[in-house]
Amino acid sequence: MKKLSFLFIIFILIHSSVSAIDRRTEQFSTEFGYLTLPLPYVIPGAGMGLGFLGGFNNVPFGST
16 A cells, blocks of 8 residues: 555656646747848959848738
């Protein structure tokens, strides 16, 4: 009986430590974001220049 109660207590302790943690914030952000980077370049024979590299995320196209 002692062995059974000991195993039960161990099971309860392990189960409580393994159970998932509740998420307090949304998994996916809904804030609009963008990124732009200057992109200088040198091409032999063509010269030097400056371009921009950019990206957008979470662009609101409508509700789903």
